[in-house]
Amino acid sequence: MLLHIVFLISLLLSTYSNASVQDFCVADLKGADGPAGFPCKPPATVISDDFVYPGLAExxxxxxxxxxxxxxxxxGQFPGVNGLGLSAARLDLGPGGVIPLHTHAGANELLLVIHGHITAGFISSGNIVYQKTLKKGELMVFPQGLLHFQVAAGKKxxxxxxxxxxxxxxxxILDFALFASNFSTPLVTKTTFLDPALVKKLKGVLGGSG
Structure with missing residues (x-):
């Protein structure tokens, strides 16, 4: 029995030491996106700019x-994050601006306020709302898959x-899923208990049909 255990340990160590360790996998966006991400660009074609994204500066x-x-x-915008399990976004909110109720099915979110005040929150699966008005330098976390929102607080x-x-x-985004899609008015009414006239009005505003 002891010999079997020693053999298995040595086999595992050998497998681990011979495994191919890859530092990164910059996305080849011409390939198909799958559960493991995009295929990797050939290492010889990777450059420093693949690990830098200037798009959030503006x-x-x-x-x-x-x-x-x-x-x-x-x-899709920053191929260098492929396979690394992280990404980012910039949120600009004008006075009274709002990021409506929405979900991220594939990730937790950490929000850092840079300036201004943002009232943010999420709704748990137990229908409890956790919200807070955040100021510069404060963080809030939104668990994966839960509906959440951000609203500019104050006049700025x-x-x-x-x-x-x-x-x-x-x-x-919940509002867009309901009112910017071809989800039919009778079904939206039936599944949300909203008045049909209101559903039609919101579809008119957001461009939905049905």
Whole structure:
């Protein structure tokens, strides 16, 4: 029995020592995205710029219905995060701006406020709301898959950065799923208890059909 255990340990150590260890896997965005991420670029073609993303330096355009903008640095924009289990986004909120109720099916989120004040919160699966008005330098975490929101507090705008525990966290905004899609008005009414006239009005605002 002892010999069998020694043999198994030596086999595992041998397998581990001979395993191919890869420092990184910069995404080849021409390939297909799968559960393990994108395929890797050949190491010979990887350059320093693959690990730098300048896209969050510029403010997003908040001239829209929500008076806010989300600028992502997910694997699709930043191939260097492929396989690393993290990504980021910039949140620009104009006065009264709002990031409506939404979920990230694939990641937890950590929000850091850079300036201004943001009222943020999430709803647990027990239908309890956890919310807080955050100021500069404060962090809030949003557990994976739970509905959450961010709203500019006060009369000024705000800026925050979000860090996600996935290179591709996913995003679904509840209002857009209901009222910017072809989810039929009768079914939206039936499943949400909203008045049909209100559903049609919101579909008209957000461009939905059905």
């Amino acid at each position: 403010a997003g355009n908040v001239t829209n219905i929500i008076n806010a903008a989300v600028t992502p640095a997910f694997v 705008g705000a800026l925050a950065f979000a860090i996600f525990s996935s290179a591709n966290p996913g995003l679904q």
